[in-house]
Amino acid sequence: MEINIVLGLSCLIILLDLGLVKGEVMREAIILAAGYGKGLEPLTQTRHKTLVPILGSSLLKHHLEILHELGFENFIVVTSYLKEQLSAYLRTVSREEGYTYVLVDQGEPLGTGHALLEAFDKVSAEKVLVIYGDVYTSAHDIKRLLDVEGEALAAAEVRDPENYGVIEESEGLLKRIIEKPVNPPSSIVNAGIYVLKSNFRKYLEGLEPSIRGEYELTDALTEYARSHPVKVVKVSEWVDVGRPWKLLEVNRKVLDNVKKREIKGSVESGAIIRGPLIIEEGAEVYSGSYIVGPAYIGRGAVVGPNAYLRPYSVVLEGAKVGFNVEVKESIIMERAHVAHQAYVGDSIIGEDSNLGAGTILANLRFDGKEVPFKVKGVRVSSGRKKFGAVIGGHVKTGVNVSTYPGVKIGAYSWINPGLSISKDVPPCVHVVRDGEFKPLHHPCPLDLSVWRS
Numbered sequence: 001m002e003i004n005i006v007l008g009l010s011c012l013i014i015l016l017d018l019g020l021v022k023g024e025v026m027r028e029a030i031i032l033a034a035g036y037g038k039g040l041e042p043l044t045q046t047r048h049k050t051l052v053p054i055l056g057s058s059l060l061k062h063h064l065e066i067l068h069e070l071g072f073e074n075f076i077v078v079t080s081y082l083k084e085q086l087s088a089y090l091r092t093v094s095r096e097e098g099y100t101y102v103l104v105d106q107g108e109p110l111g112t113g114h115a116l117l118e119a120f121d122k123v124s125a126e127k128v129l130v131i132y133g134d135v136y137t138s139a140h141d142i143k144r145l146l147d148v149e150g151e152a153l154a155a156a157e158v159r160d161p162e163n164y165g166v167i168e169e170s171e172g173l174l175k176r177i178i179e180k181p182v183n184p185p186s187s188i189v190n191a192g193i194y195v196l197k198s199n200f201r202k203y204l205e206g207l208e209p210s211i212r213g214e215y216e217l218t219d220a221l222t223e224y225a226r227s228h229p230v231k232v233v234k235v236s237e238w239v240d241v242g243r244p245w246k247l248l249e250v251n252r253k254v255l256d257n258v259k260k261r262e263i264k265g266s267v268e269s270g271a272i273i274r275g276p277l278i279i280e281e282g283a284e285v286y287s288g289s290y291i292v293g294p295a296y297i298g299r300g301a302v303v304g305p306n307a308y309l310r311p312y313s314v315v316l317e318g319a320k321v322g323f324n325v326e327v328k329e330s331i332i333m334e335r336a337h338v339a340h341q342a343y344v345g346d347s348i349i350g351e352d353s354n355l356g357a358g359t360i361l362a363n364l365r366f367d368g369k370e371v372p373f374k375v376k377g378v379r380v381s382s383g384r385k386k387f388g389a390v391i392g393g394h395v396k397t398g399v400n401v402s403t404y405p406g407v408k409i410g411a412y413s414w415i416n417p418g419l420s421i422s423k424d425v426p427p428c429v430h431v432v433r434d435g436e437f438k439p440l441h442h443p444c445p446l447d448l449s450v451w452r453s
Contacts (some may be wrong), residue, residue: 015384029327032077036051037134040244041392041410043247045411046392046411048081050134054250055254055255061093062101063133066142068099069139070146073099075099075100076102077103078105113204113220114204114214116130117204119202128198137193137239138237140237141237142277151229151278153221156238161186164180166184169188172232174230174231175225177222190218194374200220200224203224203228237310243373243375247348248330252312252329257292265284269288271291272291278297280317285304285334288350289303289308290307291305293311295313296313296314299317301315301321316336316351319337324340333393336354337355343362346386347391349391355391356399357399362388362402362405371384371385372406374408388404395414397415398418402419408425410427413428421434425437428440428448
């Protein structure tokens with residue numbers, strides 16, 4: 001099966017109802033998984049944005065699982081950025097779970113509307129479900145839209161509607177979508193899940209480029225709603241996983257569903273565990289460690305001795321939390337090492353990074369205000385009073401390094417011992433003083449032109 005699809009500014013999943021086969025409905029999912037994921041920088045400098053972790057799994061696998069639960073078995077995945085990484089992941093998942101997939105390389109990204117138009121060339125069904133792939137949702141909410149007789153759009157209530165497409169509705173029907181208004185008329189926004197009919201195609205064909213130079217799906221929806229009823233369905237489980245603190249939020253949400261202890265690894269005598277948690281096979285918890293659940297410790301991870309994991313800590317496969325280290329509501333990714341006498345507060349540490357002894361990732365401002373974070377060159381509020389550092393993959397810090405709340409450190413960068421980092425660090429630099437960088441002594445494997453602010 002050969003499909004040529006151009007992806008727009010965000011990931012999508014298009015679920016195609018292909019009709020009756022031997023008396024059953026056959027459903028096929030097209031997962032559009034391209035885009036750089038710059039809102040998740042620096043994590044996405046080395047990691048495909050659909051592969052950000054949800055405990056020991058990923059956002060992409062979460063989508064595959066809930067779609068499979070709804071009867072979808074065949075998947076077409078469209079990608080461009082980090083396509084080799086995504087391909088390797090899909091090969092592994094398909095072997096383990098029995099999913100059938102086709103990986104399709106995308107062309108030039110021209111916007112979500114153009115992406116959907118290209119997909120419509122392959123649609124033979126009357127009804128289509130469209131989902132943005134970088135949102136976290138539930139099978140229950142997707143099913144609610146599938147059960148709608150006509151067209152439908154999912155909506156969610158957020159605290160920062162100015163960052164989304166705000167929905168105007170009348171008697172439960174869509175009137176229009178206003179993209180990122182300065183003065184939002186409501187806090188109800190487009191959740192990126194739609195049920196559409198095949199006649200929507202002509203509205204995509206009539207799109208003109210937006211001020212961003214892209215063909216916007218939401219523009220077509222607004223025009224379509226002028227003459228067709230589109231029901232607005234408010235979803236109950238929805239997170240836009242487009243910012244690092246949202247990744248912390250999703251993992252917290254999933255950990256809240258862990259109600260018992262599942263210990264497959266080893267826990268030495270003298271370690272204390274309170275509350276529910278998951279310890280995977282091959283993981284080791286050494287004596288003197290104190291763990292308060294809910295928490296997750298992945299395969300082959302090592303905790304302790306004398307480590308303290310506070311609630312909502314996630315330690316992924318092969319990671320190490322060393323002697324006298326305290327971790328609070330953080331994600332420590334695969335094979336990352338946090339050496340002794342360190343503190344990790346409300347932070348995310350990328351894969352294969354190494355934090356030297358005494359490293360402190362501070363998470364609270366002196367004035368107690370919400371912690372800001374720079375996204376795509378613009379400083380925004382994280383909405384959290386406690387938010388630490390976001391450290392990319394393959395980073396090294398010397399002993400006694402400390403970071404201010406809301407600082408990000410780019411992938412592959414090194415930080416000299418004893419420094420206090422108050423400014424963001426680009427990828428692939430050697431930090432000799434706060435805000436002063438030198439080139440690394442080894443080649444940078446990243447395309448730096450993509451990640452310059």
